[in-house]
Amino acid sequence: MGHFSYQTHLAALVMGILLTSCTTNVRVEGTVPTPLVAKIPANIGVHFSDEFRTFHYQEDLKDSGTWKIPLGGKNLTFFQNLLSSMFTAVEEVSEPPFPDGEMQHLDGVLVPRITKYGFLTPAISGLKFYSASIEYQILLYNREGEVIGDWNIVGYGKSEGGSFGADEALGDATMLAIRDGGARIAIEMSQQPQIIKWVKNIEATVAE
Numbered sequence: 001m002g003h004f005s006y007q008t009h010l011a012a013l014v015m016g017i018l019l020t021s022c023t024t025n026v027r028v029e030g031t032v033p034t035p036l037v038a039k040i041p042a043n044i045g046v047h048f049s050d051e052f053r054t055f056h057y058q059e060d061l062k063d064s065g066t067w068k069i070p071l072g073g074k075n076l077t078f079f080q081n082l083l084s085s086m087f088t089a090v091e092e093v094s095e096p097p098f099p100d101g102e103m104q105h106l107d108g109v110l111v112p113r114i115t116k117y118g119f120l121t122p123a124i125s126g127l128k129f130y131s132a133s134i135e136y137q138i139l140l141y142n143r144e145g146e147v148i149g150d151w152n153i154v155g156y157g158k159s160e161g162g163s164f165g166a167d168e169a170l171g172d173a174t175m176l177a178i179r180d181g182g183a184r185i186a187i188e189m190s191q192q193p194q195i196i197k198w199v200k201n202i203e204a205t206v207a208e
Contacts, residue, residue, distance in 0.1 A: 022065030026167045028074045030175045034085045035186040040195065042202055045093035045109040046083055048076055057117045064123060069170070071117060071134070075178060079112055082182050086189070098145045107202050108148070109141040115152065119170055130166070131158040132173040134181055140194065149194040155181025 055072040083090045093109055094102075103109060116135035122128055133156050140149030157176025159169045189195055 024065065024067045024167050024170075026067060026069040026171045026174065028069065028071060028171050028174050028178075030172070033179075034078075034081045035183045037086060037186045037190070039085070040087050040190055040199060042087050042107040042199065043089040043091075043105070044083065044087040045091055045103060045106045046079075047093055047095050047109060047111045048079070049095065049111070049113070052076065052113060055114045055117075059119075061121070061124070064121065064166075067119070067170070069117070069119070069174060071114060071174070071178075074175070075114065078178055078182055082186060083110065086186055096141055096145055098141075103143045103145070106143055108143060108198065111139040111141070113137040113139075119173065121166065121170070129158045129160045130169040130173045131156070132170065132177040133157075134174070134177045136181055136185065138185065138189070140198070142198070148198060149192065151185075151189070151192065153181055153184045153188065155179070155184060 053072045053076050055070075055075065057069045057071060058066065060066050080090075091106075093106070096109065096111065098109070113136065114134065115137045117133070119130065119132040120127075121130055125131065133154055135152060135154045138149070138151045138153065139147055142148050155177040157173040157178075157180055159172035159176065
């Protein structure tokens with residue numbers, strides 16, 4: 001009986017080691033259409049930090065090992081297209097604070113950040129799908145380098161496992177979360193009081 005218990009314990013230990021040593025590399029792939037919205041009449045600069053460009057998430061789960069999700073590349077491409085569809089003109093600029101006079105040809109500068117990412121597997125949630133969420137912080141600077149807008153927007157996505165592997169299902173859920181977050185930014189940003197006031201100031205300056 002004692003020998004059997006030892007074998008059972010050893011088998012469980014080996015299984016635990018195998019699980020924790022398993023690594024799932026999630027590929028975030030696919031095209032994400034940009035929302036069709038009325039352009040905000042502004043010439044905008046955007047700064048994509050190195051952290052944003054290379055953002056990578058990793059989590060170790062007791063039941064399924066290590067999960068690695070690279071998010072930077074897909075977010076960079078999506079945001080470049082998204083902002084081009086939202087504003088009259090867009091150009092990439094250096095990191096704030098801005099040198100005196102360098103941004104005078106622009107109406108403002110946006111700096112997006114990924115502040116949080118999370119996911120759930122069916123084993124964790126008890127549901128039949130994989131889900132993902134991604135939180136963005138969007139900072140808006142005026143041409144003097146003052147922050148005049150600060151928003152946190154969360155996108156959500158889910159995908160059923162079905163015939164997909166775990167990596168594909170989570171990759172699909174993550175793409176949907178990026179798409180949802182982008183749609184919320186495009187739709188909600190033009191309605192923000194800070195944006196409305198900023199655009200009115202731009203229009204008043206042009207009219208002078």
